[in-house]
Each structure stands twice: as structure tokens, then as C-alpha cells.
Amino acid sequence: MTLKEIKELLQAEVICGDHHLGTEIILAGGSDLMSDVLAFGKPGLLLLTGLTNLQSVRTADIIEAKAIIYVRGKKPDDQTIKLAAEKNIPLLSTPLMMYEACGLLYQAGIPGVSPANNSNKAND
Template sequence: MQIKTVRDILDAEVLCGEEYLDQEVSSACGADLMSDVLAFVKDQGILLTGLLNLQVVRTAEMMDMKCIVIVRGKTPDEKLVDFADSRSIVMLRTPYSMYTACGRLYNDGLVGVE
């Protein structure tokens, strides 16, 4: 699935990384606990989270993730968006809750990694 499709499914706003929206992702992970993200070594394309700090971007970077989705319409500060941008990571903001956002993506074929 292309990141721009993820954007459309989640009615999301692109906060940075507009130039990478054509990239393909095949799985996603939803978590506010970064150690849960780090518990899976397999390739995961997207991190959905409600957490807003630099460690979210660091975790995505360590895991080669291409996109971070901020759920429930929260607004990350400029420093966080700039940091994601510097790591060539797309940052999206969706109005949906974590559960709904994950459900919408799963329903359209974007699976998790087990």
C-alpha cells in the first residue's frame, strides 16, 4: 500500500515528507510503548502512536519505518516534525483514535507483524 493511500484512508494531514508519499508499506504497528515497537525485528512500514516526543522518531528510525501517524488529531511541536523530516520519515496526523485508525488500515489490507 502506498503511503498516500494510508493518508486517504485515515483522512490524514501530511505534516512532513510530502515527497515520499509514493513509497510502499506492507505492515504497520500501533503503540504508545516504544519497547513494544522494538520487540519486533521484522520490517514494519508505519508506526501509529499517540505519543509526541523525539523518541517516537528515534524508534521509527531504528526500525527503518517510513511513516509515523499521529492519532486523535494531536499536534506535534515543530521540533518533532523537523526531526522526522530530517530522517526522511513521513509524518501524518489523523483525527481518528488509535483503535479506529488501526482498524481502518487493517480492514484495507495493511496487516500487523506477529
């Protein structure tokens, strides 16, 4: 599923990184705790979070996440957007809450990163 299709599914708006919308997303995870993201995140992850500060982008960069979707209509400040543009990390914002946003993506066939999740084909 491409980031563009995800954008439509989640009624999201693009904050930055329009030119990355063709990126294929193969796994996703949602958390507001950056230490959890660092512990369980995998390269290529689509990160859903309610945390809009600089650390959301830093964390995404460190784990090599493909994109960030901020939930509940949240938007980061200019400094965070600037860093994301520098690091080539597209940022989107969805009006949906975390649960609904993750649920829709999971229903659309995008697996998570839980070690107990057998349907996680992204590990192959």
C-alpha cells in the first residue's frame, strides 16, 4: 500500500514530503512513547503517534521509519517540520484517533511489529 493510498484511507493531510507519497508501506506501529518505538520499531515502519515534538522525527530517523502520521489532527511546529524535510521523512496528519487510524490500516492488510504477531510478513 502506498503512502498516498494511506493518506486517502485515513483522510490525512500532508504536512511535508509530498514527493514521497509513492513510497510503499509494508508495516506500521503506533505509540506515543519514543522509547517503545526505539525498542520495537523496525526499518521501514510507518509511525503513528500523538507526539508532535522534535523527538518524534529524531526517533523516526534513528529507526529508519518511512513516514510519520500524527493522529487526532495534531500538527508539529515549524522546527519539527524543518527537521523532517532535512531527513526526508514525510509527515501527515489525520483527524482520526490512534485506535481508528491503526484499525483501518490493520484492516487494509498492513501488519504490525509485535513479535507475537504471526501475520507479520514484513519480517520474512
